[in-house]
Amino acid sequence: MSVTKTYSAKDVESKWYAHWLEKNYFHSEPDDREAYTIVIPPPNVTGVLHMGHMLNNTIQDILIRKARLDGKNACWVPGTDHASIATEAKVVKKLREQGIKKSDLTREEFMKHAFAWKEEYGGIILKQLQELGASCDWERTRFTMEPSLYDAVIKVFVNLHKKGQLYRGLRMTNWDPAAQTVLSNEEVIHTEENKNLYHVRYKVVGTDDEYITVATSRPETIPADTALAVHPDDPRYAKYHGRKVIVPIANREVPIITDDYVALDFGTGALKITPAHDMNDNALGEKYGLEVIDLLNADGTLNENAIEFVGMDRDDARVEFVKLLKKTGDLLETKQYRTSVGRSERTNAVVEPRLTMQWFLKMDDMAATALRAVESGDVKFHPESMVNMYRSWLKPENARDWPISRQLWWGQRIPAWYYNDNVFVAETAEEALLQAQRKLPLENLTLADLKQDEDVLDTWFSSWLWPISVFDGFKDTKELEYYYPTNDLVTGWDIMFFWVARMVMAGYEFAPELLGEDFVKKNGKMPFKNVYFTGMVRDEKRQKMSKSKGNSPNALELLKTYGADGVRFGMLSSAAAGNDIVFDAPMVDGKVLDQSELCNQGKKFCNKIFNANRLIQSFEVTDSLPNPTAMLAAKWLEAKLNHTIVEVDRMLAEYRVNEAMMTLYKFIWGDFCSWYLEAIKPGEGEAISQQTYEATISAFERMMTLLHPFMPFITEEVWHDLRDRKEGEDCVVSSWPKAATYNADIVKSFTLLQDTVSSIRDIRNQRKVGKREPLALYVNQSASSEQLLGANAGAVEFLRKAGALKSVELTTEAPANALPFLIGNDKAYLVLNEIIDVEAENAKINEEISRLEGQLKGVTKKLANERFVANAPDAVVALEKKKMADWTAKVESLRAMLG
């Protein structure tokens, strides 16, 4: 028996993790077993472990450990993505601190710095996952910028270009002036912010003092105005239709156009139209053939088209323009209003709508395919309701082409070479040159004449290939054939479109080419069969936990404070699939306190298991026959355990992971510790029979295996304590227990005994009779009571022990000074060593009778209803009849108790 009374997670966890690694249990190689595969959602290489990762990876670990225990060839592939914008920003910042400007470096020099940065910081998050217990196959760790995965991206780009699915175009894009790159819609975060709405007057051409006043939040773009728009039905402006206005400052004439896009009730009902700097204005510009004047540089400063304040940042320029407009008298009013402002997810800079030349991937066909994959059930979502969100992303009217180029260096450089307006897409420069030489009527064309695209590809353009590329599937399909399609994907719904949908697209696009039609016909094209969506982790105020808000506890501190098992339990106990979890992590000045109720529950559970083990280890064992109570308890435990296995299997099959865990929690704590161990616990100086001991160990070790996926460390520790284990015998690679058929009657009758004990304890509580005072119990003699107390050898002894009784006897008449209660439908009497207030007791019984009669009335009414009897299924009617019989018997028993 362990000397300490409390479980210490720290030593246990590091000991077993090292052991598992040493035994290489997490490594997978293709063999003839069934594969079970998960690819990790690759965290940003810049990332550190946060609550979202912990939740997500705990669930993956549960699934993979369960599969391993099921005897499958479990393979969990870890890795990171290169996170182009975030990483490049970090590298640039670090270089700046060293006095190096990115603009002073060549592309190659910069990449060297970036890879050096990755080598130094890139593995942090993976190390942290080990602290959590994640059983990833670390030998398979991949990185989206490593050569093989880089090549995959290039191959895919060339492939899609050949198929005509890629094109290059000038488009209104979301421009991040800080990172100086285009962003996809999904990388722009819209939030409500306070802004000013300026009312500026535009003089109508051909009048002396007639003006139209527009409302704008961006006066600095006035020099880029190329029209003024009003609603066609707006009577205020009807007389100006077809005329022109003079743009202030620029003193240019522009047309007044009418379109019902203009909101009558917003601002003044008149809009200035700047096609180069607003998405909607751009659409109007195309519709009406307006001129496009671009006045912004890539870094957000004004170019020479701005006339005034050239070179000034757009925000400063706005202030200056307002001053200028005030001076000219054209600014009439300034109003505050709240509006949605788009900021870059990565740099937080206000995003500029900007016309840029970008590569796009056509989405219409792919989106339709990806939608069908989920709607047909080839890819299943858990919870199912997430399909709605998926559909709203992918339905034809919402599917937009994917801008895949990014104006950065850290990423896969676009394999396109240009010669004037000619584009040559190829895997290598040499191939591009060959293409050029064939196509262009030029002699002596060399590599030096071709210019490679300066841009790199969106990070998601690497990670959408992840389920294929981690197995080097674009190079050699040997592993892909074994592991593809992967089984489960666990991720947050916030990247359902970014990542999940696009992986589905990539799977359907490339699996048939890579693996062949026969293969996909048999196994499917999908990259994974199931997607488990986790919720967001929020704090007590329901705010999403994030580093920037400072409401997210330091993950490593959390693990240290409660142990990995404790944190895993705490997080999971409130995490139903897809539901956000409200996590309590009390902190002071960012330091984790040990007051998380959720995690403490997990920590206490570890301690409970630890002490159950201590108790069992302390038993003295003899060869004698087990006593009847222990035999009864063991039979019941075995039945209840098998019942629990059935339940847990069912819940896991339905991805109700937290319910499976809570079922085990209740079983281990309530049934095993509180009832079973108390029932078999020998008295002082007594021993336990070998047979009971063996039954106990056998059940307990199965419990440890069942709980292992959820709480891997303590279960491994205890599992080893229970028996002498040979080299290579470990809980992590033991076998998931199979539910045996069990006797449901034993569970039923034992439950009745438990209810009896609870009734006795309740009466003691109410009467303030301590359990040191042994009481006598009489049970009315009947077929059912004889069955319960006679046939189940050990039942009487069990009641005596658990209820602290001095005797249990069957009787035909009510003893004096006894408090009556029901065991099932049988009358029972607990004799107290005091005078009973008969009237008060009768009142209580009458209360119970009237409660039952109320229920009976409902049932009687139901059964009297011909339409119920005619329409309801037979089983339901039979049930109602049984209820009536049961309650009638109960009422009769209670009536007989009235003294």
Added chain:
RNA sequence: GGUCGAUUAGCUCAGUUGGUUUAGAGCGUUGCAUUGACAUUGCAGAGGUCACAGGUUCGAGCCCUGUAUCGACCA
């Protein structure tokens, strides 16, 4: 503004195609207990007119309609 979702005990949530009692769990809370596995404990209790109003049905927490509140996503 558009779309989707939610509303069940103090808190966090189950409630699986409408039928198992007058709705469950965990935590918390209240009372009692306790020198031997565990106070990181044990036992027991209290606590809900399932947001509201209609409707469908023999039967509604569950289906339909409307209202309110909240949330998310998109614009």
